[in-house]
Amino acid sequence: MTDPLSTWHEGATKDAILDYVARTCAEDSAEAVPQVERVAVFDNDGTLWCEKPMPIQLDFILRRLAEMAEADSTLRDQQPWKAAHERDYAWLAQVMEEHYAGDDTNVQTVGAGIVAAFANITVDQFEADAGAFLHGTRHPTLDGGYLECAYAPMVELLAYLRANGFANYIASGGGRDFMRPISDEVYGIPREGVIGSAVALAYTPDEHGGAITRQNAADYLDDGPEKPVHIWTRTGRRPVVAAGNSNGDIEMLDFTQHPDKPTLRLLVLHDDAEREFDYVSGSERALERAASSGWTVVSMRRDWAKVF
């Protein structure tokens, strides 16, 4: 029989996954989970694809902000255009650190800038721009394009779950409409399976079926306690499988809990400086919870035969 997880090293982590699927999907299993309830949710940045040296969407956004500051000098004194114009990545890294530490003052400044940067664009245009960027941009340090930054073992895990009747969803802090153009191609997840952060949208009628346009306002940031809310909003179910990598995934992993069904909860640990990156910043609390709650920690270095 072909190994369904050929990119995973033998060991406790791979065994936990294989064992979970066997217990929940074999027809004669006492713990079988009906197929309609096999909902699996995955964080994206740092869980399904690389998020260093910066989240891929942040690169997309910074290029846009830099273009705007290039075209309009009055923007160059305002954050986040200032940081984008000056390539001041240290300021942006600090904003992320502040966010994970619970201080969202600068996150709001960045968020407002991001929302404004893509306001008044139709969803079709935004999708075309995001798709072109993702297909046409190389990772700054790794060898390959951004679409090659998906983790091969996670892509294989998605396929394995799908083959066993699971419905896979992306539950990402990243933008829903940023990921949709590539979710099927990269992850085998259809457009309707992408849950993520969103801006407010508005419909304007015209003679050709109207247009949906991005507004200058956020709808929600799909992170932390918002993840269970939007998973429920979209699927109407509490998942049985969840995978994340950071503090923003704690609530999603916690929500993946049933009194009467087994669950599989994975936390990807970035401990592979050679093949990817080695960091725990932004994941400290999640790692503590993994230890205290028995979530399965996926060590990139130990558990993955290949990364990309």
Next chain:
Amino acid sequence: MTDPLSTWHEGATKDAILDYVARTCAEDSAEAVPQVERVAVFDNDGTLWCEKPMPIQLDFILRRLAEMAEADSTLRDQQPWKAAHERDYAWLAQVMEEHYAGDDTNVQTVGAGIVAAFANITVDQFEADAGAFLHGTRHPTLDGGYLECAYAPMVELLAYLRANGFANYIASGGGRDFMRPISDEVYGIPREGVIGSAVALAYTPDEHGGAITRQNAADYLDDGPEKPVHIWTRTGRRPVVAAGNSNGDIEMLDFTQHPDKPTLRLLVLHDDAEREFDYVSGSERALERAASSGWTVVSMRRDWAKVF
């Protein structure tokens, strides 16, 4: 061959549906639509099930408001509790008329009351309450329970589309979480296929996977121009098939338009006083648009061999 639309009378409407499916789903058709793009959206109240003498969810809500006014006399002077307590359906009918005429002053009063009436209840409790109500309540004038108020020809149409690879969604002004407990049983539409109005939700962690609780605030009313927005938000696609019955469905039907793909747009006309109800109130503009835009009008009296 078995007739896939046996509850539809022979005629132009049935032919239009059969012809559309043949043109878009036959592999050798020049107008074939790829299966992933076969998205069909359906209004619920007045399109898939009966909405007279009042929308089914309104009955559910009024019973709750009346219970609250019974328990707390101070509520009996405030709308909408006053109307519920006094069974003043005329006031509520007038609010609906005002809504369709573009005046939402009292709609907001009613909306605020409804949101408050179900606030601080978990989504699981709300679902149990809605499911019990829908399974256990009889229609006030028709012969049968509320779940028997689904239109048999529309249920057969949903099955016919599903068998031809369409993904059916409910795009209703009614509450998403009100319909989910019965959508699969009644329409064969899974929980994740239900799009509808929503209240704000919040996640609260606890030792057993946390709870999602309804807040005292609306999220959005899925009607009129909000329908295209939430169809897009959920599916990431512009539909090819849409069915509605009222002015609140105009934008959804309009949005169902492609430069390069055939579409099927149905407007259910309530012209059957004998078997259901006969009314056009709230649908006047939609009927005008059907005539001017070539949408297919479904006459309940002429086109349906049976209604329930």
